[in-house]
Amino acid sequence: MNIPLGHYLILAAILFAIGLAGALTRKNAIIVLMGIEVMFNSAILNLVAFWQYKYFAVPTAQLFAIFAIAVAAAESAVGLALVIAVYRHYKSVDVDEMKELKG
């Protein structure tokens, strides 16, 4: 198991990019949320990778990841609730239609 840290970082970067692409390109709000979820996980993966490769002596390093997961979960819950509320108003979850806050 001698995979250097770089591989993990690159993996995380790729996942992050995929998440970002999803969030940016897709029309459906839920897919955008899923994209964001993917980005969250890639970040946490980064954290854990660093714990394993660099700060393995410190058991509490994992706490970062735990707290991050908790926050991400809370965020997605609220995000989805918002999407539902938006759907009720717009009768569609198409991100492009939500232009109400136009400048």
Add this chain to the structure above:
Amino acid sequence: METIYQILHTTFANVPAWAVQIAAFLIPIAFIFGVYPAIFALTTLVERKALGRIQNRYGPNRVGIFGILQPLADGLKILLKEDIVPRVADKFTHFLAPVLIVIPGLLVYLVVPVAPGMVAVDLKIGVLFALAVGTMSVIALFMAGWASRNKFSVLGAVRAVAQVVSYEVPTVMAGVAVIMAAGTLSTLTIVQRQGGGLLNISNWYVFRPWGLVGFALFIIGGLAESARCPFDLPEAESELIGGYHTEYSGFKFALFQMGEYLAGMAMAGVTVTLFLGGYMGPGSGPGLAGGLISMLWFFVKLAGMIGLNIWIRGTWPRLRVDQLMGFAWKVLLPLALVNIVAVGFWHFLTPRPLAWIITTGWLVIWFLVLTKCNASAKLEKREYRYV
């Protein structure tokens, strides 16, 4: 798995290390794949005979002596049945759902210790793993319901998901109580902790006040998870035809059945390890003989639990949906939390009798309070107009 590895390594010294490792890895899996489906087949038969007995009739006794071969017959039948897939169904998901239902059931057995040292994978976080995997079945249920594009199946799926999710929380909390008492998450050590004492029985957690409550919670949780008997609303025939597996036929339907039963047995297994002392019983101990006896004890307890399930299925009526949900959130969850506190008392109050009194008192009081405030309004005496 390490012990097996040692055994194998010593016997086949000349075989290269990695091959041995793979072998060591495969043997437990083979054991699990072999034993538990067999038990599943057996339980189908036993269940139908027991139900018959309860309903004052014989169970299947045509196939083989006393219907022993009935499961085989069912298996064959289902294999030959045509596998109908609805046109509008979501092909991919429809196919994937039955597979996903079976996996969690099996995964749980990884961490269930059958005999001292005899556990597929000795994870330090065994219990948590078991519970976590339990939740995966939810997705499978939903996929099944969703894929078949059928209103009834979707409704059934939603109900199943809601039920499983809401019962999962109290079960996990009850598990937490045991983890607190045992101090570790790994199932092996929990079982060892329950050993000792009079005939290896007195230390079982079930004989602790909080253990008893936890045990009850786990039983109820187990039933709810596998949507059996009092909680078998998802495929309540009268309302939702078959629930989420209406559109399934043939072997997929069999897989569903197997998945359910396995999940039920998995929860039974976990309950046994956590509360009934796993393989601990009079005579169980390390070594070959002790190992065999402990294995025997494990399967006896497992059978007992399954029997209890079947017995409950035969006798208890089905719950209404809101009662079901209310019961989970308003009674079980608070009770589980209270249980955790009770374990806290138990842990810190060193003089045993004092600990007993306080924890039991605490739990009884809370039990009364919860039942009191959740009791549904007492129905007034009915007067009959034409009397």
Add this chain to the structure above:
Amino acid sequence: MDHLQNLARQQWLIPVIPLAAAAIQSLLPRSAKKLSAGLCLIAMGISCLFALRAFFATLGHTDAPQAVWNFTWFEYGTVSFKLGFILDPLTAAMAAMVTFVGFWIFVNATGYMHDDENFTRFFCFLSLFAAAMLGLVISNNILLLFMCWELVGLCSYLLIGFWFQKPSAAAACKKAFITTRIGDVGFFLGILMLFWKTGTLNLYTAEGTGALQRVGELLGPGWFGWSVATTIAVLLFIGAMGKSAQFPLHVWLPDAMEGPTPVSALIHAATMVAAGVFMVGRMFPLFIAGGSLEHPTFAMDMVLYIGAFTALFSATIAVAQFDIKRVLAYSTCSQLGFMVMALGAGGLVPGQFHLLTHAFFKALLFLGSGCVIIGTHHEQDMRKMGGLRKYMPITFVCYLIGMLALAGVPPFAGFFSKDEVLLVTFQRSKLAWGMATFAAFLTGFYMTRQMFMVFAGKWRGGDHNEVHGHGGHEPHEVPWNMWLPIAVLSLFAVGLGFFGGKYAHYLGAEEEELSGKALVMGLSIAVGALGIFLGWVLYGRKPLAHANDPDPLEDKLGGLFTCLNRKWYVDEFYEATIIRATTACGTLFRVIDKRLVDGILHSIVWIVRGISQVCRWVGDEFFINGGFDAGCQTVRGSGWLMSKLQNGRVQNYFRVLGLGTIILLVVYFLKS
């Protein structure tokens, strides 16, 4: 000395008590007649007691005691402006006289004004006047003196014009106020010059920095070649002329008779007119500064000759007057002339002493005439009176005493004081003395004329106006509260004369024998007797039978008499010259204003409007609308661009976010 200092400190009580009374009376409703009169009398009584207390305190001292008490009125910057009160023989005597005479005049006034509906208002003005006069008397600061001076002028205006319903009264009070104001201008210039030259307005200060104490410094060149002191003296005397009705500014005094008689008595006999003389007495060091009796300063000459001329001039007019009060008014003018002449001749003591005695018997005469008027039911023309000795015996006796005192008959006060005045004038200049002596003769004559016309013969009032039918009343004696004052005053008119020497000593003037004392005295007695005899000859032997008989003197003098009666046409002269000149100036200025000023204004307005038109066209159209608006356009355009970025799409913002991070990374790489 500290006792005097205490008294000096309490000097301010004397004017303040009547002032307080005046304040309270002003609030009283018209019906509170008794209360108002009572208040006035009590206040005057109290201040009279205080004045007498101060007078007797100063009496005891031999060297002219002087106690000054200054207090800071206000401070501006480092300089603190001080006001103060002075207690010296001059003030003490004057205050005592004013309060005493004033008290008795007020008593008489209660009777005189008994049935007048504005009773309370009258007494309010009276107490205000008393306060002002006393304030003037005790003040040690010339500005305070000037303020009281003005207040006194105001009170005279109010009192003269008391019956303002009568147009003649309204005109008279205006006339009085304006002429005194003309004098006051000179007075004020004098004050300014004094302040300018000495830097302080306090007359005497304990440290000796008072204006009058540093008169020596004021000998520098002033106006018209006079010394500064003389210039100030002249200016101040102009003020005194206005107030004491000296020659050019005397016209207002006879018309002032329109006011009620107690007013005339108080103001135009005893106090106000005396204020001028008192002021000159107070500022005497200024007048004699730089000169001595041998070669006096111009101011002294001016005072002397004006005094003498006024005495003669007004005496001549008095002879030809028919209104009882006008005769007395002109006699006051001439007596004032005497006082001023005495001061001009360097005799502070005779002047002041004559002032005191004159105050008593002239007040007596005026009150007497008041009683006569009341007795004859408001009849003022002497030709309609006559034979009142039978009807009003007490008034007749007192009036007789007053007449004798005024005429200068030896045992009475008038003789001593007039004699002193003539003596001093004799030393100074023979011409003035001659004029004065002739005036004394005339005084004797017109007083006897008045006596016989009023009291001798028989009552002419009835027959003249049967037409009206109300004239049939017989004159009657006045009630007690009118004849008591004149009785008291007549006592003083008799007794005061003997105190002449003691008064001189009291004022601190050294007693030196003046040459020609016997000659002057003898001549004055002779002249007085001659005047009385002539009066008796013309009027006494056969008093006028009817109201409209010609005046015996008239057929003697003919044209001159009418001229005298018309007051030497002085009013007409003023009318012709000064008044017409001012109206002419007025119209001239109006025209100038109309043509010149408006013209300039209109042209300026026109120019400004022109400029604004130009600015509007050039500035506004070209620059602002053009340049500025263009600028706004560009800003709004860029604004529109920016808003497109803000199009509400969440993903858009997200893309911008991503872009930002990429740019940051690129920069990071480029840098490292």
Add this chain to the structure above:
Amino acid sequence: MNLAFWIISAVTVLGALLAVSLRNLVHCVLALILFFIGIAAHYFLLRADFLGTVQILIYVGAVAVLILFAIMLTHNVTGTDGPREILGVKWWSGAVIAAALAILLKKAILSDPLAMVLPAGDKAQSSVAEIGRALVANWVVPLEAIAILLTAALIGAVVIALEEIQKSR
């Protein structure tokens, strides 16, 4: 063992890609679940077993279900006949940005010496007891904060979503 890493990362990347690009929403969610499981596997690889189980418990167990419910509540049940056009208005700019980001990050990572560090292997022991003790001891404030956050999120989500049900009744 390297093989395990490659397989699992392949699975994860595939999951992520499918989650983002599939037309059918439910399939996307399944791909996402696959992605979550891949991540959990990675945690186990990195010997962070507690984290792995937590990941499964939370993401696979709860978040996936949440998303499924969301899809059900917002989309017409069948889900397939949605608008043909699944890509956003200016989708290409998003893709370009993501690609650029990936390249830049890759470049940054490779340029950093840290990348070559080798894993700790067995030395990295993380026992749940230690984590628990740490959580309750000197990390108790963040724990309480997270507790508050979660309850707030819970109630918030309910309040936002609930309104609809009341109206419909």
